[in-house]
Amino acid sequence: MRWAVVAALAVLLALPAVLSSYAVTIFILIFFYGFLGQAWNIVGGYAGQLSVGHAAFVGVGGYTAAMLSIEAGLTPWVGMFVGAALAALLGAIIGYLGFRFGLRGFYFVLLTVAFAEICRIAVSNIDAIGGALGLYITFTGDPRQFQFRDGRVYYYIALALMLAATATAWAIERQRFGIYLAAIREDEAAAEALGVNALKYKMLAMVVSSFLTGLGGTFYAFYLFSLQPNTLFGIPLSVEIIIRPIVGGAGTLLGPILGSFILTPLAELSRLYLGQGGLHGAHLIAYGVLLIGVVLFLPEGAYPRLRRVLQRRSRVPPVSGPPHPKGCPQERSRVAPVSGHPRSEPGSRPPLQMPVLVARGLSRRFGGLQAVAGLDLAVEHGEMLGLIGPNGAGKTTVFNLLSGFLTPDAGDVSFRDRSIVGLPPHAICRLGLARTFQIVRPFPRMSVLENVRVGALARHPQALEARARARDVVERVGLGAREHVTAGTLTLAERKRLELGRALATEPTLLLLDEVMAGLNPTEIETIIRLIRGIHASGVSILLIEHNMRAVMALSHRIVVLSFGEKIAEGTPADIANHPKVIEAYLGDEYVRAAPA
Amino acid sequence: MDVTLVLQGLLSGLLFGGVYSLMAVGLTLIFGVMRVVNFAHGDMMVWGMYLSYLLATRAGIDPYLSFVVCAAALFALGLLVQRGLVDRVIDAPHEMQILLMLGVALVLENLALVAFGPEPTRVRSPLGAATLWLGPVFVDIARLVTFVVAVLLTVALSLFLYRTDLGRTIRAAADNTYGALVIGTDVRRVYAVAFGVGAACVGAAGALVSSILPFQPPTGLSLSVTSFNIVIIGGMGSLLGALIGGLLVSVAESLGAVFLKPSLKELVSFSLLIVILLFRPAGLFGKRTS
Numbered sequence A: 001m002r003w004a005v006v007a008a009l010a011v012l013l014a015l016p017a018v019l020s021s022y023a024v025t026i027f028i029l030i031f032f033y034g035f036l037g038q039a040w041n042i043v044g045g046y047a048g049q050l051s052v053g054h055a056a057f058v059g060v061g062g063y064t065a066a067m068l069s070i071e072a073g074l075t076p077w078v079g080m081f082v083g084a085a086l087a088a089l090l091g092a093i094i095g096y097l098g099f100r101f102g103l104r105g106f107y108f109v110l111l112t113v114a115f116a117e118i119c120r121i122a123v124s125n126i127d128a129i130g131g132a133l134g135l136y137i138t139f140t141g142d143p144r145q146f147q148f149r150d151g152r153v154y155y156y157i158a159l160a161l162m163l164a165a166t167a168t169a170w171a172i173e174r175q176r177f178g179i180y181l182a183a184i185r186e187d188e189a190a191a192e193a194l195g196v197n198a199l200k201y202k203m204l205a206m207v208v209s210s211f212l213t214g215l216g217g218t219f220y221a222f223y224l225f226s227l228q229p230n231t232l233f234g235i236p237l238s239v240e241i242i243i244r245p246i247v248g249g250a251g252t253l254l255g256p257i258l259g260s261f262i263l264t265p266l267a268e269l270s271r272l273y274l275g276q277g278g279l280h281g282a283h284l285i286a287y288g289v290l291l292i293g294v295v296l297f298l299p300e301g302a303y304p305r306l307r308r309v310l311q312r313r314s315r316v317p318p319v320s321g322p323p324h325p326k327g328c329p330q331e332r333s334r335v336a337p338v339s340g341h342p343r344s345e346p347g348s349r350p351p352l353q354m355p356v357l358v359a360r361g362l363s364r365r366f367g368g369l370q371a372v373a374g375l376d377l378a379v380e381h382g383e384m385l386g387l388i389g390p391n392g393a394g395k396t397t398v399f400n401l402l403s404g405f406l407t408p409d410a411g412d413v414s415f416r417d418r419s420i421v422g423l424p425p426h427a428i429c430r431l432g433l434a435r436t437f438q439i440v441r442p443f444p445r446m447s448v449l450e451n452v453r454v455g456a457l458a459r460h461p462q463a464l465e466a467r468a469r470a471r472d473v474v475e476r477v478g479l480g481a482r483e484h485v486t487a488g489t490l491t492l493a494e495r496k497r498l499e500l501g502r503a504l505a506t507e508p509t510l511l512l513l514d515e516v517m518a519g520l521n522p523t524e525i526e527t528i529i530r531l532i533r534g535i536h537a538s539g540v541s542i543l544l545i546e547h548n549m550r551a552v553m554a555l556s557h558r559i560v561v562l563s564f565g566e567k568i569a570e571g572t573p574a575d576i577a578n579h580p581k582v583i584e585a586y587l588g589d590e591y592v593r594a595a596p597a
Numbered sequence B: 001m002d003v004t005l006v007l008q009g010l011l012s013g014l015l016f017g018g019v020y021s022l023m024a025v026g027l028t029l030i031f032g033v034m035r036v037v038n039f040a041h042g043d044m045m046v047w048g049m050y051l052s053y054l055l056a057t058r059a060g061i062d063p064y065l066s067f068v069v070c071a072a073a074l075f076a077l078g079l080l081v082q083r084g085l086v087d088r089v090i091d092a093p094h095e096m097q098i099l100l101m102l103g104v105a106l107v108l109e110n111l112a113l114v115a116f117g118p119e120p121t122r123v124r125s126p127l128g129a130a131t132l133w134l135g136p137v138f139v140d141i142a143r144l145v146t147f148v149v150a151v152l153l154t155v156a157l158s159l160f161l162y163r164t165d166l167g168r169t170i171r172a173a174a175d176n177t178y179g180a181l182v183i184g185t186d187v188r189r190v191y192a193v194a195f196g197v198g199a200a201c202v203g204a205a206g207a208l209v210s211s212i213l214p215f216q217p218p219t220g221l222s223l224s225v226t227s228f229n230i231v232i233i234g235g236m237g238s239l240l241g242a243l244i245g246g247l248l249v250s251v252a253e254s255l256g257a258v259f260l261k262p263s264l265k266e267l268v269s270f271s272l273l274i275v276i277l278l279f280r281p282a283g284l285f286g287k288r289t290s
Helices: A002-017 A021-046 A055-072 A076-100 A105-124 A151-174 A176-186 A188-193 A198-224 A235-248 A255-274 A282-297 A302-314 A395-402 A425-431 A448-456 A463-476 A492-504 A522-537 A549-555 A573-578 A580-587 A590-594 B003-034 B041-058 B063-084 B094-116 B141-163 B165-175 B177-182 B187-209 B219-234 B239-259 B262-279
Strands: A355-366 A369-380 A384-388 A410-415 A433-435 A510-514 A541-545 A558-563 A566-571 B131-134 B137-140
Touching: A002 A021, A002 A151, A021 A151, A021 A176, A021 A198, A021 A235, A021 A255, A055 A076, A055 A105, A055 A198, A055 A235, A076 A105, A076 A198, A076 B262, A105 A235, A105 B094, A105 B219, A105 B262, A151 A176, A151 A198, A151 A255, A176 A188, A176 A198, A176 A448, A176 A463, A188 A198, A188 A425, A235 A255, A235 A282, A235 A302, A235 B094, A235 B219, A255 A282, A255 A302, A282 B094, A355 A395, A355 A541, A369 A384, A369 A395, A369 A410, A369 A541, A369 A566, A384 A395, A384 A549, A395 A433, A395 A510, A395 A541, A425 A433, A433 A492, A448 A463, A448 A492, A463 A492, A492 A510, A492 A522, A522 A541, A522 A549, A549 A573, A558 A573, A558 A580, A566 A573, A566 A580, A573 A580, B003 B041, B003 B137, B003 B141, B003 B165, B003 B187, B003 B219, B003 B239, B041 B063, B041 B094, B041 B187, B041 B219, B063 B141, B063 B187, B094 B219, B131 B141, B137 B141, B141 B165, B141 B187, B141 B239, B165 B177, B165 B187, B177 B187, B219 B239, B219 B262, B239 B262
Parallel strands: A384 A541, A384 A558, A433 A510, A510 A541
Antiparallel strands: A355 A369, A355 A410, A558 A566, B131 B137
């Protein structure tokens, strides 16, 4: 791979010596659109926030540098950074508004389109910067004014821009930043639960992306010597920016470059051959047909497909990140022995009389439904507390209130002696309160190890160290042999253990487990009970929602029973099993078989 | 500021809003049922305009009659696009669906360019020049007829969705695709019909405005963007939202042209959009989703 990159670079550096000036022009466009695509890829691909307004950043960058050069005589070599900074400011504003208010998918698309259009209309109406006619730059051929008589200089500048953006993307991809972006793209709520400050990282991605795109504006202005609001801020340019990375493979390092190498020459050649003879638009029809074809036949993009073909040919199994250490045992027991006393009864490690989590008067209403009403709940240090109740009793709502996914209408939650009401989920996770989701939410396109690593990054910001920690956790939850498998292909039992492992990797003080046994068969339940006991024995307090009576009776020190949002009973498993209200509300004859004899 | 001018702007905007409503109803129907955003919406509308232009110039049929034919033709086009293309990416990631529809938009726009050339066109209708004075303000008869027909079509569509079995099936599939599948709904057929009806809306809308609004192939893009605005402002998937949103945006643009200047009129609707997105992202009539 490394040699392939060096060879490709050498060829690209030497190429202008033998190319015709028309071919040089095509390569300049390939590099330039590759650059813009790569810049877009950081927010649109890696972070999965589809911006269709990136032309605005090109426009702001280009206009700024051009105006500074025309009016103040400032060299574009400096002006380009001023323009990029302004573009980044615009990106920060759009990003803040969009992300702060939780706009996703098509809503974010439209917000970006709307901002770009507002910029376009505004610029068209400001006569001081050329109005609808735009700006023209007088050609002087002065390199200090970013003007060159030899087209090959533009070739090298465009190449350098593309390489710089790719290096930026490469650096991001390998660090916590990039891993977090991928997690946000896959499932933002799950990422938040693992300590990822989604707002912060999406903002960062937007700022980096708009800064780079703004740099591109200066190149555009001083390569074409004219700036028209309709072309520089228009939706068609935004579309040109996004289609190459999507065609090549959004969120991959080489996708935008590959996409540009495929699409740019095709666009140029079809313009050359089909655009002749007064047939306006024929080449764009071909272009449109090409886009449709790519979507239908290469739905994940060209680069992922190419990579798979190459890997199949060289018969190397897919490896993400550094390879296994040598002599790594392939056969592993399904569940590694856990520290402590795996068979210990709950009483063997008594909880301290010191609450780790206290909720007082917790209430939450959904429309006409009082989901949780005035709930008091305390989890002691080292305690395993069961939370049970019939379907719809409000158990998951309680979890959402405790972990910051919902804010209570009334009441307070304090965790380790500080109030956590109003804190976002990621902050609560970092304080040491982790949760799992009842309906498991793995990051489906990441491997098992990568999933767990997202959790580990909450405590170990270095990607490599987090990886090592994640590997320990993966081992501990018995997924060691499956660590490179894509999470989307796991069985339900494995997903439940992955969910547990991911939360565990955040090294919590208190773990909230939401029905981790639901849907599992008896053997799998045995496995997960052993696992939970082991986690508890290592010093983690646990709050457990569970419908499996046998398990919850056997595991819990104490049990709290909810019905219609209210606590109807609290006590030891034996108390609960004999509590008339509980029997009435919920247990029925079930407890006869479930209660420990 | 002249009060008459403002009143006139208000009236013209309101009357033109009927077309905006019809256009947005089509988009919101397609989105509501399939969760697919039709980026080719405006370009489909431009084809409706050119179709009525052809019918008027070649066969002498007035656009206020030919809109039925245009709606039927666009229904067929929508059906084809859904069956042939959209259906294959219905489960694909968001960005792939957008890319596909952008491809369709490019093809439609440039087919129009090849077929009809880049010059702005307008269909002549006897109604075009007729006006009616109401005190100090005048009513453009063409706009009035357009408004009435567009609102009637929107009402008819609502009746179709709420009062017929097929309409109820469409709403069921929109609410819960999986549930609809389970009870034996032919969801693919529902999708095809919904896309067809959505496209038929712009077919009719295109024909109706073809004598009011000069058009050329690139008009489609700005019509698409306007439809998106309206649908967000009114609330994605809400028919009432599309209807009211269309009138609102049209009036806002019309008043924007009066108070600011014509080239700034879109600024008003985009600003409105941003305010809505930030403070009521579900739209004026949309259901709040967390």
